[in-house]
Amino acid sequence: MKLFTVGPVEMFPDTLEISARQLPYFRTPEFSEIMLENETLFKKSICAPKNTRVVFLTASGTAAMEAAVINCFTTDDRLLVIQGGSFGKRFGEICKVHKIPFDEVKLSFGEQLTREKLESYKNKNYNGLLVNLHETSTGQLYDIDMLSKFCRQNDMYLIVDAIGAYGADEINFERYGIDELIVSSQKALALAPGAAIIAVSERLYRQRVISTDSGSLYLDFKQHIENIKRGQTPFTPAVGIFLGLNQRLKQMLCTGMKEISQDIHRLSCQFRQEVINLGFQVPEYPLSNALTPVVAAPHAERLYQRLREGYGMEVTPSGGELKEVLVRVGHLGNVRWEDYKELLRAMNEVKCGF
Ligand SMILES: *Cc1c(COP(=O)(O)O)cnc(C)c1O
Numbered sequence: 001m002k003l004f005t006v007g008p009v010e011m012f013p014d015t016l017e018i019s020a021r022q023l024p025y026f027r028t029p030e031f032s033e034i035m036l037e038n039e040t041l042f043k044k045s046i047c048a049p050k051n052t053r054v055v056f057l058t059a060s061g062t063a064a065m066e067a068a069v070i071n072c073f074t075t076d077d078r079l080l081v082i083q084g085g086s087f088g089k090r091f092g093e094i095c096k097v098h099k100i101p102f103d104e105v106k107l108s109f110g111e112q113l114t115r116e117k118l119e120s121y122k123n124k125n126y127n128g129l130l131v132n133l134h135e136t137s138t139g140q141l142y143d144i145d146m147l148s149k150f151c152r153q154n155d156m157y158l159i160v161d162a163i164g165a166y167g168a169d170e171i172n173f174e175r176y177g178i179d180e181l182i183v184s185s186q187k188a189l190a191l192a193p194g195a196a197i198i199a200v201s202e203r204l205y206r207q208r209v210i211s212t213d214s215g216s217l218y219l220d221f222k223q224h225i226e227n228i229k230r231g232q233t234p235f236t237p238a239v240g241i242f243l244g245l246n247q248r249l250k251q252m253l254c255t256g257m258k259e260i261s262q263d264i265h266r267l268s269c270q271f272r273q274e275v276i277n278l279g280f281q282v283p284e285y286p287l288s289n290a291l292t293p294v295v296a297a298p299h300a301e302r303l304y305q306r307l308r309e310g311y312g313m314e315v316t317p318s319g320g321e322l323k324e325v326l327v328r329v330g331h332l333g334n335v336r337w338e339d340y341k342e343l344l345r346a347m348n349e350v351k352c353g354f
Helices: 013-019 029-045 061-070 086-097 115-119 144-153 202-207 221-228 239-255 257-277 300-311 337-352
Strands: 002-004 053-058 079-083 102-106 128-132 157-161 180-184 195-200 291-295 313-317 326-330
Touching: 002 326, 002 337, 013 239, 029 053, 029 195, 029 221, 029 239, 053 061, 053 221, 061 086, 061 157, 061 180, 061 195, 079 086, 086 102, 086 128, 115 144, 128 144, 144 157, 195 221, 195 239, 239 257, 257 291, 257 337, 300 313, 300 326, 300 337, 313 337
Parallel strands: 002 313, 079 102, 079 128, 128 157, 157 180
Antiparallel strands: 053 195, 180 195, 291 326, 313 326
16 A cells, blocks of 8 residues: 555655664663754754753654643633644644633635734734644645744744644744644654654743643653653653654754755645646645645545555545545655656546546
8 A cells, every 4th residue: 555645654664674673671871862862853853942842752743732732821821723624623622621711713624824814813812822834634834924923923922733744844943933843753754653742942931831730740841851851751752763763853854854845845746736637626725745635526535445445545535524525645755756646647547437
C-alpha cells in the first residue's frame, strides 16, 4: 500500500532501519545527550530563540494541543479559536472540557480567513488565540503574519498548532512572536505516531506556565521542563521515536527547512495543476504545501475506496460533512513525483468509471 496520507506517511529508509533496532534503556547519559540534541535541533528547525523551552510528550498530537492549553490558561481567561474545520473544533472541545471560556471565529467550508473576518474580534480582551496554522481537515493555511499582528495589537498570546504545517510550510517562531508551537511525530517528520513536541516562549513560560495549575499529572509542563534540563522526561518516553527524531532533525536541517518546504511546494503545485487538468477541482483558499484537497463530490468516499482496493493507493478520506466532498492527497514523507504520476493515472481511471 502506498500512502498519500498526512500521517502516518511513507517513512524514509533511515527511519525504518532505526526502528528495527533493539531499544536502549533511557535513564542514561547517552540518551540524555540525544534528547538535549533533539531540543537544540528542534528549536533551530522552527527558528526559535535559545531561551525557548521545549516539552517532549509521549502522546498523540491532540494531547499536546490539550497540554498547550491547560498549562497556560484557566477558567479566568477568555480565548479566541479559529474554527475552520475539525482541528479548530477540537481546540474548542478542549476549552469546553476544561471550562475555559472561548469564542470561535467560524469559517464555513470554502471560506478564507481574512483580516475583515478577524476585525470584529479585536479589542475584546481575549487572553490568547488558538489556531491550527494548517487546518488539516480542509488544507487551508492561515496567514501567520496576519494572525501574529492581530495578537500583538490585541495583547494576546499566540498558540499555534503547527502539526499539519511543520516541515511543509515555513515556520518562524521568533519572527511571528509565537508563544506556543505544537508539532507531532507522524506528519512531515515521517516518524511513528506517539510523540509530540511543544515549544514554549520564555515570556509565556515566565508569565503563565510557572504559575498555572494544569490540573494534570502526565501533561504538566513544569515537571517536563525541569527534567529536560538534564535531557530527561518525567515518564518513560517513546524511546524509539525520539531516536528516529534525532536522525530526522539532523537530516532535515542538513537539507535546510526552507529547501524542504520549497521542494514540497513544487511537488504540490505540480500535482494540483495535473489534478485540475483531469477535471477535479481544488478549493480557492490559501493551501498548505502538506496536502491537496481534491473536490470529488459526490463520489469522494468511492474514489478513496477504489484507489485503495483497486490500486493499493491510500489517500486521506474526509470525515463528517466533507465525507463525500473531499479526498486529501498528502505530500509528506518519502513520496516522489513518479508516485504522483501513478496516482494521477489511477484517479483518472476511477473518475471515468463514475
Ligand atoms: C494530525 C493533526 C493533529 C494530531 O492529531 P492526533 O490524531 O491526536 O495525532 C492535530 N492538529 C492538526 C492540525 C493535525 O493535522
